[in-house]
Every structure is written in C-alpha cells, then in structure tokens.
Amino acid sequence: MQTMSKSVMFCGVLLAVLVVACRAAEPRRDTFGPSKGRHGAMLNGRPLAKRVCYFESWAIYRPGIGRYDIEDIPAELCTHLVYSFCGVSNVTWGVLVLDPERDLGEEGGYRRLVRLRDNHPDLKVMLAVGGWGEGGKKYSQMAMDPAKRESFVRSVVEYMNEYDFDGFDLDWEYPGAADRGGSYVDKDNFLYLCQELSEAFAAVGKGWELTAAVPVAKFRLQEGYHVHELCEILDAIHLMTYDLRGNWVGFADVHSMIYRRPDLDKWAYEFLNVVSLHSYFLALVDAARIPRHLYCTQNDGANLWESFGCIRDKLIVGVPFYGRTYTLGSPSNNDLHAPIMQWVGGGDPGPFTNASGSLAYFEICIYQRDDPAGWIRRYDNIGKVPFTHRGNQWIGYEDADSVKIKMDYIREKGYGGGMTWAIDQDDWRNECGQGKNPMMTALYEGMKDYVVPEPPPITTSTAVSNLVGPTDHDIRGDDNRASRCDDDPRSQPDDSVTRPM
Numbered sequence: 001m002q003t004m005s006k007s008v009m010f011c012g013v014l015l016a017v018l019v020v021a022c023r024a025a026e027p028r029r030d031t032f033g034p035s036k037g038r039h040g041a042m043l044n045g046r047p048l049a050k051r052v053c054y055f056e057s058w059a060i061y062r063p064g065i066g067r068y069d070i071e072d073i074p075a076e077l078c079t080h081l082v083y084s085f086c087g088v089s090n091v092t093w094g095v096l097v098l099d100p101e102r103d104l105g106e107e108g109g110y111r112r113l114v115r116l117r118d119n120h121p122d123l124k125v126m127l128a129v130g131g132w133g134e135g136g137k138k139y140s141q142m143a144m145d146p147a148k149r150e151s152f153v154r155s156v157v158e159y160m161n162e163y164d165f166d167g168f169d170l171d172w173e174y175p176g177a178a179d180r181g182g183s184y185v186d187k188d189n190f191l192y193l194c195q196e197l198s199e200a201f202a203a204v205g206k207g208w209e210l211t212a213a214v215p216v217a218k219f220r221l222q223e224g225y226h227v228h229e230l231c232e233i234l235d236a237i238h239l240m241t242y243d244l245r246g247n248w249v250g251f252a253d254v255h256s257m258i259y260r261r262p263d264l265d266k267w268a269y270e271f272l273n274v275v276s277l278h279s280y281f282l283a284l285v286d287a288a289r290i291p292r293h294l295y296c297t298q299n300d301g302a303n304l305w306e307s308f309g310c311i312r313d314k315l316i317v318g319v320p321f322y323g324r325t326y327t328l329g330s331p332s333n334n335d336l337h338a339p340i341m342q343w344v345g346g347g348d349p350g351p352f353t354n355a356s357g358s359l360a361y362f363e364i365c366i367y368q369r370d371d372p373a374g375w376i377r378r379y380d381n382i383g384k385v386p387f388t389h390r391g392n393q394w395i396g397y398e399d400a401d402s403v404k405i406k407m408d409y410i411r412e413k414g415y416g417g418g419m420t421w422a423i424d425q426d427d428w429r430n431e432c433g434q435g436k437n438p439m440m441t442a443l444y445e446g447m448k449d450y451v452v453p454e455p456p457p458i459t460t461s462t463a464v465s466n467l468v469g470p471t472d473h474d475i476r477g478d479d480n481r482a483s484r485c486d487d488d489p490r491s492q493p494d495d496s497v498t499r500p501m
C-alpha cells in the first residue's frame with residue numbers, strides 16, 4: 001500500500017513536469033508526415049482492421065487428418081493471407097523457390113492461394129520471404145551489396161507479376177543479429193532494401209503492399225531496425241508477439257503473456273511480454289497526450305515499437321495458434337516457471353506437427369478432448385493465457401478466450417489489427433467441438449467491426465526532449481532512441497531451438 005501510493009505520487013509529479021514542459025513547447029508535426037497510402041477496406045475514411053493469416057506451405061505434408069491444404073483456409077476470416085515462405089538464392093540473389101513441386105505450376109501453392117481471391121475479391125494474397133529456417137546470413141550478404149539488392153528487388157517484382165500477388169512480406173530473422181549470421185551494417189541495409197522494394201512497387205503501380213514480420217525484443221530492434229523510418233515505408237508491421245519464452249529459457253512458461261508478471265519476469269525477460277510493464281504509467285502519459293517516445297521506456301512488445309517512433313495504426317499484433325512445450329523435471333512441480341529437462345529439447349513431438357518444443361492448437365485440443373481428466377487446465381492470471389500439463393508434459397498456449405483478450409487490447413490501443421502464426425494450426429476440422437476454426441473466429445470476431453482510429457501524430461518537442469527524453473537528433477536518426485534508459489543484458493531468447501517457422 002505504502003509503495004503503491006509512493007509510486008502513484010511519483011508518477012503524478014513526473015506527469016506534472018511533463019505536462020508543463022509539453023505546454024511550453026508547441027509540439028510540431030513530424031516531417032515524415034502522415035503514414036503513406038492505405039489499402040484494404042475503409043469506413044468513413046478510416047481503415048478497417050487487418051486480419052493477417054500466415055499459412056505454412058509445408059502443412060500439406062502433415063500425416064492423416066493433420067494434412068492442411070490451401071482449400072482448408074477460411075479465407076473469409078482473413079483480410080490478408082501470407083504464403084510462407086520463399087527464400088533468397090545465394091547464386092542469383094533473386095527469389096529462391098523453396099519447394100518447386102509444392103509451390104509452382106498451375107496446381108502449385110502460389111497459384112492456388114492467389115485463386116482464393118476469386119471468391120474473396122477483397123482478400124490480399126501475399127508472399128513472405130525468409131523465416132527461421134532460412135537463417136540471416138544470406139539476407140545480410142544480399143542487403144550489403146547494392147547490386148545484389150537490385151537483383152533481389154527485380155526478382156521479387158517478377159514473381160509478384162507472374163503470380164499476381166498483392167503484397168510481399170519480409171521475414172528476415174533478423175537484420176543485425178550476429179548470432180544469426182548478420183552484421184551491424186544490416187540495420188542500414190535493411191532500410192535500404194525496404195526503400196528500394198517500396199520504390200520498385202510504386203513504379204509498377206499495382207498497389208502492392210510491403211510488410212515485415214518483426215521481433216519485439218529491445219536488443220533486436222536496436223541491432224537491426226530503424227523503427228521510425230521502416231514504419232513510414234512499410235504498409236504494416238507484423239509483430240511477432242510470441243515465442244517470448246520457450247525451452248531455451250530453461251523453465252516452463254507460457255510464450256505470449258500479455259502483461260508482465262512481477263513475481264516471475266526478471267532480468268532479461270523482465271519486459272518481454274506482449275504489452276509491457278508500464279501500461280499503468282503509459283495510460284497516465286497517454287491521458288496527458290504526451291507523445292510516447294519523449295520519455296524513456298523499458299518495455300519490449302508492442303509498446304516498444306511505438307516508443308521507438310512507429311505510428312500506432314501500422315502495428316499488427318501477432319497471436320500464436322500453437323503452444324510451446326516442455327518436459328518437466330518432476331510431474332508434481334508443474335507451476336509457471338517449473339524446472340524442466342531442457343536437454344530433451346522441449347515437450348514430446350505432436351502426432352501431426354512432429355516437432356519437439358511446440359504443438360499446434362488442434363493437437364493440444366485433441367489431447368485435452370481425449371483425456372480431459374489427465375490434462376490439467378491452468379491459467380496465467382496476469383499473462384492472461386492458459387497452460388496445461390499431464391505427467392511430465394507441460395504446454396503454454398492460447399485458446400479462444402485468450403485470443404479475445406488480445407483483440408480487446410488491440411482495439412483499446414488503436415492498433416492496426418491482429419495477425420496469426422499460423423492459420424493451419426487452428427482446429428479447422430472442429431475436432432474439439434468448439435466449431436471450425438475457433439481461434440481464427442475469435443480473432444475475426446474481435447476485429448471485424450473495428451475501425452482503426454486516427455493515430456496520435458508522431459511529434460517531437462525539444463524542450464521535453466531535453467528534460468527527460470532523447471534529443472531531437474535521436475528522434476530523427478532513431479539511434480538507440482530508448483537505450484539510455486537501460487541496457488538489457490543480451491538475452492538469449494530464441495536461438496537454440498527449432499522454431500516452427
């Protein structure tokens with residue numbers, strides 16, 4: 001109680017100072033101006049929320065009832081379908097088709113995905129490049145050399161024309177990540193690549209969208225992303241607000257907790273959640289209409305992108321339709337943060353997705369359906385996501401209710417929409433009695449009538465900057481904008497594991 005009132009008082013004083021400082025300096029419109037061309041459905045001059053569905057093209061190779069084909073996609077629930085993935089050739093530096101038999105030809109994946117548009121004329125069908133399996137090295141090499149970038153851009157335009165895609169999604173994981181074969185020069189080069197793609201798309205004039213899937217850990221942003229400029233160039237930013245924990249952290253946990261759990265989240269993981277620690281403080285600041293990036297923040301997640309200077313309505317919050325799994329050290333020690341046998345690489349592989357450390361939502365719900373007494377259902381009351389365990393198997397996942405909570409949050413914040421990795425991991429056959437595609441339906445219901453509000457302008461104010469925040473230069477150049485507030489110890493969140501992407 002005592003601490004609470006002290007911190008409230010502190011916030012109040014700080015707020016008063018900020019308000020005075022803000023009044024003193026008339027905020028001016030950022031020279032980058034309003035975000036560029038909007039696409040998709042509009043209502044009264046404002047865009048309707050995006051519902052972005054990634055599709056894993058390899059889902060067609062799953063055995064038995066796990067086989068998921070393009071015609072299984074509930075296209076009516078999505079505004080954007082993203083075919084994952086193509087790669088980059090280290091010979092031509094153009095697009096590399098990863099599985100020609102699956103992807104190409106009249107009955108290949110590219111054509112059939114685009115044909116879903118025949119019955120859903122408003123649908124945007126996109127091609128994604130990269131993903132976890134591609135690594136970062138080739139992308140670093142390509143982006144580093146203007147001639148290679150040009151080859152890549154030319155090749156992308158050819159594929160877009162040939163297959164009639166509506167957009168292109170960059171999933172380089174991650175620019176600037178030395179642990180993924182990258183280099184510190186990637187940060188600038190990734191921006192150049194985006195600029196050149198954007199210019200080439202504009203020259204074609206078919207209204208193609210350009211988007212990127214991005215991490216939410218602060219050190220990743222600092223290493224590889226000119227956030228403010230990227231958000232100007234790209235049509236949408238797909239936040240990978242999942243895999244925030246996994247077998248690699250060394251304890252059992254959920255992986256898309258929306259808020260920080262004060263008793264659990266420490267050290268490198270303190271601020272790694274969907275929203276951030278400071279939502280209470282941020283609410284006060286927002287209420288006073290103080291631009292977010294004018295004070296230092298310590299949060300990862302969606303707020304981090306905003307506080308680094310990204311305009312709010314371009315942020316699309318990701319929701320995983322899969323769980324992260326663990327093998328417990330002891331079945332009786334099964335709470336959040338329970339000890340695990342990390343060396344086995346996660347929980348047992350699922351019957352359909354066959355990967356240690358992750359399970360599709362439909363696999364999880366089938367487990368629970370078949371053994372409702374065995375799988376104990378639990379809930380992270382702060383992180384607002386479910387977990388379940390049986391014996392030494394432990395799963396942190398999402399369900400329709402937790403998806404709904406995230407959609408409510410997106411609307412409350414004025415973000416641009418919701419995204420899922422991946423549509424083929426939902427219970428599309430209604431194996432579990434909640435109807436077909438219960439997860440995607442929750443996402444759809446939460447977003448379908450949501451008109452994205454006009455975002456507050458990105459403004460800068462020297463007086464306030466001098467007082468508490470980054471300098472005007474920082475805001476223009478975006479170098480380590482928020483880094484003076486802290487330096488996260490380099491966490492090792494996601495690199496020693498096979499991820500499903």
Ligand SMILES: *[C@@H]1O[C@H](CO)[C@@H](O)[C@H](O)[C@H]1NC(C)=O
Nearest residue numbers: 088089090091092137138141
């Ligand atoms: C290009 O990629 C192939 C396949 O991944 C690899 O075997 C080869 O060594 C690479 N070539 C160069 C020049 O890096």
Ligand SMILES: *[C@@H]1O[C@H](CO)[C@@H](O)[C@H](O)[C@H]1NC(C)=O
Nearest residue numbers: 063349351352353354355356
């Ligand atoms: C599952 O993956 C393992 C390797 O990770 C492989 O040896 C095995 O054949 C796969 N099983 C199925 C059914 O695909």
